[in-house]
Amino acid sequence: MTEEGQSEIFQKMWSRKGFRAELRAASAIAIKQWKVELSYPLSVLWFIIMPFIWFIPYLIAGTALTGSSESIHLQDLTGISDWLSYIAIGTAFTGLALSLLWGSGFALRREQNVGTLETLMTTPMNRETLVWGSTLHNLQHGGLGVILQLGASVLIFGVSLNVWGILPALAIIGLSIIAMQGVIFAVVCIVLTAKQGWMIVEFLSSILMLVAPMTYPIAVLPPILQYVSVASPLTWTVEGFRGFLMYGLAYEGVITAVIALIILDVIFVIVGTLLFRATERLVRQRGALSQF
Amino acid sequence: MTETIQEPSTKSVESDMAYLTDFKPRIMDWSAARVFATKNLKIAIRYPANFLVWGVLPILWFAPFILMATAIAGPSTSTHFTNISGFDDFVQFSVIGWFVFMYLDNSIWGIGNNFRWEQFSGTLEPLFTAPVPRISILLGAAFSDSIQGTLQAIIMLIFAMFLFGVEYAITAIFPTVLILLIMVFALYGFGFMVAGLILVFKDPSVLTQLIAESTYMLSPIQYPVQALPKSVQAIAYVIPTTIGIITVREIAINGTMSLPAFVQSIGALGFLALIFWGLGMLSFKWAEKWTKERGHMGGF
Incomplete structure (x- = not known):
């Protein structure tokens, strides 16, 4: 290639800006991640059966406890007696949440391990787009898992979903992604500074899962954990997602869930982005970007 | 500065040679x-926090x-659960199940990962x-994992007993140790x-995860074996922890067990x-041969 041609490419590359350019970069990262994952057949197999393997122990335990698909205790606590649908829809979201936390949170660590993080950091895209690209991939990856689990729950276990609630449930996921991105940025900060920060992330994700009302209402949590649960975006996402898929447009808690998510979106994404920018600057100043 | 190079003494070389010629595989x-x-x-001792973390984390998983x-069943018990399991407190039932299961989890993640660490450190070859x-190498790895796993399981049991307020029979200690030894x-x-x-596979994290989750699903930790479909119950009994959990649970909760059942x-x-x-x-011998033939031993 001639020098003139090269210079033209560089000029075009450096002049790129705006939302569409960042979106293109994010989808390139998402596609690259799919290519990597699909080259490991075992990962594909795990991805297909994972939602069932997580759900089935809850199903067996619930059947052993109640002997049927109805529970009077759950009805007293939530107004829903069908524990099977309650748990199937709640746990369907688990795969997506874990995929976002671990997949996106450790995306930069993976680049670091394969020696491409510094190169990626020199590309003319926003630093945050690196993480958003991974979120986009994990949203697709985890989203497929949600569809698989819900599909199997309907076909195999007889769970009934309200079709009118599907679009609003997707809107709830859309709202939750913004707040979850804040949590993901925090995880990235831990990974960038602590390098082997998986233990901290394991604690963080386990606590977030514990306080989320996936298989039980927050009323059964100890009071102190109920406060933590209210401040977690996962809580309102699961409540809204399940509410819409069970009751459709007649879901009563919609206003509370949406307002709570909007407030948490603003707080989490601002704090997360600021934390990420500060950490990234600090790590670069220390020259520790490619350190293991 | 004068550099002194120490020549190996003739005696030492002779003794090394003698060792090699006299060496008989044992x-x-x-x-x-x-x-x-x-x-x-x-x-492991260099990272004491790991013991605490791995002792406490399982509580967050089974809580x-x-x-x-x-x-879904109300606090502590349900009639249906008592009918099929024979126990009237599912918290007490689950905690002891998790305690025993930690040994299986440890054997899945521990022994094999020792070799992965050796590979990372460049010392596997x-x-x-x-x-x-x-x-000898495999057993060495297994012994150290068992000691670490036991410490973690005890930490978990103490924390869980304190958090959930469950108690177990003190007379269960000796028979439990005996059962755990054979199970381990x-x-x-x-x-x-x-x-x-x-x-x-070098990094079979997905495969290991698959084995761990499948054995977890089949093990009677949260529910009795009777809760599994009939065809799956037979597979569950092939996993050593199934018999371990059932026996230890019986002794730890009831404080006693019939001698014929214990011997069985x-x-x-x-x-x-x-x-x-x-x-x-x-399978290990086959894996070693397969890896050596392809020159993969130290590869990632």
């Missing part, structure tokens, strides 16, 4: 196993089951050139199989130990 080298286990434990049970039987011995064979997989459990675990050791050693 079936088991206990001192090699002890050295390997001590080395692993020395490394959702207890909370779910509370939400030198380790496999050492003139000691492989079984059977699990070593299971661990050897996973170690072989790690030699072949020991016999069944002993039989499983023989089967798993045979399968484990065969």
Whole structure:
């Protein structure tokens, strides 16, 4: 290639800006991640059966406890007696949440391990787009898992979903992604500074899962954990997602869930982005970007 | 500055040569196993927080089951659960199940990952050139994992007893130790199989996860074996921890167990130990041969 041609490419590359350019970069990262994952057949197999393997122990335990698909205790606590649908829809979201936390949170660590993080950091895209690209991939990856689990729950276990609630449930996921991105940025900060920060992330994700009302209402949590649960975006996402898929447009808690998510979106994404920018600057100043 | 190069003494070279010419392969080298286990434990002691973390984390994993049970069946018990399990407190039932299951989890993730760490540290190839039987290395890794796993399981049990307010019979300690010893011995064979997989696949995190989650699903931790479909119950009994959990739970909760049933459990675990050791050693030998033939031993 001639020098003139090269210079033209560089000029075009450096002049790129705006939302569409960042979106293109994010989808390139998402596609690259799919290519990597699909080259490991075992990962594909795990991805297909994972939602069932997580759900089935809850199903067996619930059947052993109640002997049927109805529970009077759950009805007293939530107004829903069908524990099977309650748990199937709640746990369907688990795969997506874990995929976002671990997949996106450790995306930069993976680049670091394969020696491409510094190169990626020199590309003319926003630093945050690196993480958003991974979120986009994990949203697709985890989203497929949600569809698989819900599909199997309907076909195999007889769970009934309200079709009118599907679009609003997707809107709830859309709202939750913004707040979850804040949590993901925090995880990235831990990974960038602590390098082997998986233990901290394991604690963080386990606590977030514990306080989320996936298989039980927050009323059964100890009071102190109920406060933590209210401040977690996962809580309102699961409540809204399940509410819409069970009751459709007649879901009563919609206003509370949406307002709570909007407030948490603003707080989490601002704090997360600021934390990420500060950490990234600090790590670069220390020259520790490619350190293991 | 003068550099002095020490020539190896003739006596030392002669003694090394004598060792090599006199060397006869042995079936088991206990001192090699002890050295390997001590080395692993020395490394583990350097990270004391790990013991606490791995002792506490499982509580965060099984607490959702207890909370779910509370939400759908009310606090502590349900008639249906008591009818099929014979126990009237599912919290007490689950905690002891998790305690025993931690040994299986440890054998799945521990022994094999030891070799992965050796690979990362660049010491796997030198380790496999050492003139000691492989079984010594495998057992060394297994011993150190068992000691660490026991500490973590005890920490978990103490925390869980305190958090959930459950109690177990003090008379259960001796029979529990006996059952756990035979079960752990059977699990070593299971661990050897996973170690072989790690030699072949290098980073079989997905496969290990699959084995861990499947065995978890089949083990009677949160629910009795009777809650599984009939066809699956037979598979559940092939996993050594199933008999271990059932027996330890019976003794720890009821404080007693009929002698014939106890002896039967020991016999069944002993039989499983023989089967798993045979399968484990065969598959590890095959994995080692396969890896060496392809020159993959130190590869990532």
